[in-house]
Amino acid sequence: MRGIRVGTAAIEVRGLWKIFGPKADRIIGSPDAELEPARLRAKTGCTAAVRDVSFEVRPGEVFVVMGLSGSGKSTLVRCLTRLIEPTAGELRIDGQDVRAMSARQLRELRRHRVSMVFQHFGLLPHRKVVDNVGYGLEIQGVGKTERHEKARRILSLVGLEGHEDSYPEQLSGGMQQRVGLARALAVDPEVLLFDEPFSALDPLIRRDMQAEVIRLHREVGKTMVFITHDLSEALKLGERIAIMRDGAIVQVGTPEELVGAPADDYVADFVRDVPRAQVLSLRWISRAPEPDEPLDGPELPADTVIHDAVPAAMASARPIRVVADGELVGVVSRVDLLGAVRPETQSVVVSAPAEKPADESDESDESDESAEKAAEEPTEEAAGSEESGGDEPVAPGGAGEDAPAVEAVQEKPSGEDVHQEPPGEDVQEEQPARDEGDTSAPAKARTRGGAAVASASAPGEA
Ligand SMILES: Nc1ncnc2c1ncn2[C@@H]1O[C@H](COP(=O)(O)OP(=O)(O)OP(=O)(O)O)[C@@H](O)[C@H]1O
Numbered sequence: 066m067r068g069i070r071v072g073t074a075a076i077e078v079r080g081l082w083k084i085f086g087p088k089a090d091r092i093i094g095s096p097d098a099e100l101e102p103a104r105l106r107a108k109t110g111c112t113a114a115v116r117d118v119s120f121e122v123r124p125g126e127v128f129v130v131m132g133l134s135g136s137g138k139s140t141l142v143r144c145l146t147r148l149i150e151p152t153a154g155e156l157r158i159d160g161q162d163v164r165a166m167s168a169r170q171l172r173e174l175r176r177h178r179v180s181m182v183f184q185h186f187g188l189l190p191h192r193k194v195v196d197n198v199g200y201g202l203e204i205q206g207v208g209k210t211e212r213h214e215k216a217r218r219i220l221s222l223v224g225l226e227g228h229e230d231s232y233p234e235q236l237s238g239g240m241q242q243r244v245g246l247a248r249a250l251a252v253d254p255e256v257l258l259f260d261e262p263f264s265a266l267d268p269l270i271r272r273d274m275q276a277e278v279i280r281l282h283r284e285v286g287k288t289m290v291f292i293t294h295d296l297s298e299a300l301k302l303g304e305r306i307a308i309m310r311d312g313a314i315v316q317v318g319t320p321e322e323l324v325g326a327p328a329d330d331y332v333a334d335f336v337r338d339v340p341r342a343q344v345l346s347l348r349w350i351s352r353a354p355e356p357d358e359p360l361d362g363p364e365l366p367a368d369t370v371i372h373d374a375v376p377a378a379m380a381s382a383r384p385i386r387v388v389a390d391g392e393l394v395g396v397v398s399r400v401d402l403l404g405a406v407r408p409e410t411q412s413v414v415v416s417a418p419a420e421k422p423a424d425e426s427d428e429s430d431e432s433d434e435s436a437e438k439a440a441e442e443p444t445e446e447a448a449g450s451e452e453s454g455g456d457e458p459v460a461p462g463g464a465g466e467d468a469p470a471v472e473a474v475q476e477k478p479s480g481e482d483v484h485q486e487p488p489g490e491d492v493q494e495e496q497p498a499r500d501e502g503d504t505s506a507p508a509k510a511r512t513r514g515g516a517a518v519a520s521a522s523a524p525g526e527a
C-alpha cells in the first residue's frame with residue numbers, strides 16, 4: 066500500500082476493524098482474527114465485516130470500493146462517519162481524528178462535511194423535490210428562501226430544472242436518484258459517500274447516472290467514495306478501486322493496475338471479462354523503440370486507451386509515438402496493440418470467487434435491507450414537517466406508522482452498535498428551521514482545520 070502522509074489525504078483509514086457480535090473487541094489481535102468468516106462465526110458468534118482495512122483517499126479523488134455481496138462494503142462506508150461504530154483502527158477525515166470526535170463534532174461532520182447517497186434514494190414522499198433537496202439545509206437551520214434558492218440551483222446542476230414542485234413519485238427512478246444526488250450536494254459537503262446508488266436503476270438509466278456522476282465530479286470536484294459490486298461501474302468511475310473480500314481489501318489500484326496486474330486470482334477473476342482495450346493505456350503497453358524503428362508515426366498522449374488508439378494505428382503503419390508532458394514515453398506498434406488485447410495475455414483464472422452460503426446471504430440481506438431502510442428514509446417527523454406545524458421536533462421514526470427506523474434497528478442482529486441515522490439525523494437535538502421566510506439568517510460557518518469555511522456556497526462556487 067502506498068505511504069500515507071498524515072494530513073494530506075481527504076480520508077485516511079488505518080487498521081480498521083468492525084466485528085459484529087459479542088465481545089468483538091477481544092477478537093482483534095487474537096488468533097481468532099485470522100479465522101475465515103464462517104469459522105469465526107461458528108466459534109465465536111461474531112462476524113468480522115471489516116478486517117484490518119487501510120487506505121487513503123486523496124482530496125478530489127473518486128475512490129471506488131467494490132466486492133461481492135457481504136464483503137463488507139456498506140459496513141466500511143458507514144464506519145467512515147461512525148454510523149457504524151468501528152471496533153478498532155484509525156480514521157481521519159481531512160486530518161481530523163473521527164474516532165476521537167464527540168457526539169457534537171460527529172453531528173457537525175455528518176451535517177456539513179460528509180453527505181451520503183443511498184441505493185433506495187431515501188426521499189420524503191410528501192415533500193416536493195425542492196424541499197427534499199433542501200432537507201439537509203433545513204436541518205442545519207437555513208431559512209426557507211435561502212434553501213429554496215440553493216435547492217433550485219443544485220437541481221438545475223443535476224438536470225432537474227422545472228421539476229422543483231413535483232413530488233418524488235411523479236419522477237422516474239433515475240430522476241429520483243438525481244434528487245438524492247442533489248440533496249447530498251446541497252449542503253456543499255467535502256466528501257460524498259455513495260452506497261450502491263444506482264443498483265436499483267435499469268441499465269440505461271444507470272449509464273446516464275454514471276455519466277452524471279462523472280460530470281458532477283468534474284464540475285464540483287468533491288472527494289467521492291463510491292461503493293458498487295458492478296465492475297464496469299467501478300472501472301468507469303474510479304480513479305482508484307479497492308477490491309474487498311471477506312472484509313479485507315485485497316488490492317487497491319487504478320483500473321489499469323487491477324486489469325493489467327491483478328494481485329491475486331480473486332482480483333484476476335473479477336477483471337477477466339474486462340475489455341482490456343478500454344482500460345489499458347498506451348503508457349501501460351509502450352516500450353522503448355527498436356534502433357531501426359521510424360519515429361515519425363502518429364503521436365498520442367500516454368493516457369490514451371488502446372481502443373482509442375486504433376484509428377491512429379489504422380491510419381499509419383508506423384509505430385505510435387507515446388508522449389506525456391511533451392516527452393516521448395515510448396512507442397506502440399500495431400503488433401503491440403493487438404498483443405495487449407489478446408486473450409492469452411489475460412491473467413490466468415483459477416477459480417470463481419466464493420459466493421456467500423445461501424443461508425448467510427439471506428440473513429444479511431434481510432438485516433442489511435432493514436438497516437438501509439432505517440438509515441435512508443428520513444421521516445416527515447424528522448424534519449419537523451410544515452404540515453404538522455413542527456413545533457416539537459420528533460426523533461426519526463419516533464412516531465406514527467411511517468416509522469421504519471425504530472423497527473428496523475430492533476431487527477438488526479447487533480443493533481446496539483449501529484447508529485442508524487437518516488440524512489438529516491439528530492433532529493431531536495436541533496430545532497428544525499422555523500424561520501420560514503426569514504432571509505436575513507446569516508449563512509452558517511463551519512470550522513475546518515481552524516479556518517472558517519462558509520457552507521452556504523453552491524458546490525459550483527466552492
Ligand atoms: N448489524 C449487523 N450485525 C451483524 N452482522 C452484520 C451487520 N451488518 C452487516 N453484517 C454482516 O457483515 C458482513 C458485511 O456486510 P455488508 O452489509 O457490509 O456487506 P456488503 O458488501 O455491503 O454487501 P451487499 O453488496 O450485499 O450490500 C455480512 O456478513 C453481514 O451479514
Ligand SMILES: [Mg+2]
Pocket residue numbers: 138139140433
Ligand atoms: Mg451493502
